[in-house]
Amino acid sequence: MNKKFLLDFRKKGFFIGKLNLIEKVKLDEIKKKIVNILKKKLKKNVNLENFHNIIEGKYLNSIRLEVFNKINKNKFNLEYYNMLSRFIEPIVGSENVIQKKINLSIQLPKDDTSLLPVHSDTWAGDSPFEIVIWLPLVDSKKTQSMFILPRDSRNFINFHKFTFKRNSEIMKKIKKDIQFINIKYGEVLVFSQNLPHGNVVNTEKKTRWSFNARVKSLMSPYSQKNLLDFFEIIELKPATEFGLLYEYPKFK
């Protein structure tokens, strides 16, 4: 693990890591699987970056859901975790939970129907102890990508002191401090979802495809999203298992 990742995360609340050869081969396989699902469905050759040339916006969500359901069969979440564990474990520990189904986002150029305005997942029932593992399937830059308000920015440091009445006020307030993530295929973005983040209309010429998943330490506090309904245990470590089974003797 590159120490720079840890330093970046401590300072900015996020980092971008580069997949090694083995991780990249796995990612290539996943991408190929998605392309094959789309080829079979649309009966056309598919290039993810230029997907907007072969699909109308109104069909986008049904196609996204079909790919999402097919890719998430057979424990894709564990495959996703194992592929990227090198970037996760130094940040959250090694006894973790991951969301059951990995989200898939598709952002066509000029499409305003799939936007996620600025938010922090903790405001909607996620634990402040979670991180997001965001993995693009194509090179993504500027508005094609997503934005984050870095932890060391003045607006984040003071964020808890602000009062907002509308979502648009949040964006207005933090606009000068947000950072659009320029990331290449074969790289991964790891960030704390305590940081306000979101996306805007993609004004680039390419479609963005990306996965995202939430991971947290098994024994850290949960919020609304809990084990059973949202998270799955990756591996219960022997000491935790023993601790759960332990019963105190009776003393008189």
Next chain:
Amino acid sequence: MNTQNLNKKILRGYISSRDINGAYYPQNIQNLIIRNFAELNNIKFQLSGTEWNIKNSFLMLRSILSEKNDGVIFFSIFQIYENKIFFKKILKEIIEKNKLAVFALENITVSSSKELNKLLKTFKIMNITSSKDYLKNIKKKIFK
């Protein structure tokens, strides 16, 4: 505990008319979740039975389990977790009958003692980590 191998299994739905884990879910919403789950997993779905609105009644569930099917699709695991002793007992009974207990909302299937034990451990962890005082105590110990 996963939802693999549910292909073409004959499962009967099971919904509640009581509160579930402190919340009220209309029966049509419970059915919608179950039907959607069955469709996604290619399950041969049999119409849901509705449990009576009488505390600790599991009469309908017992009837479903005595019918000819491969098991039950519950709307949520908390339909039977309200009574922890019953929860363990009924799941053991389902496993002994070689049937499946499928929980649509949580996307969990139980078909063996190993899976049941894993589930019981998960509930223990939930009891520890979801307590309102858990975060407060951690902060107190770290920042005292």
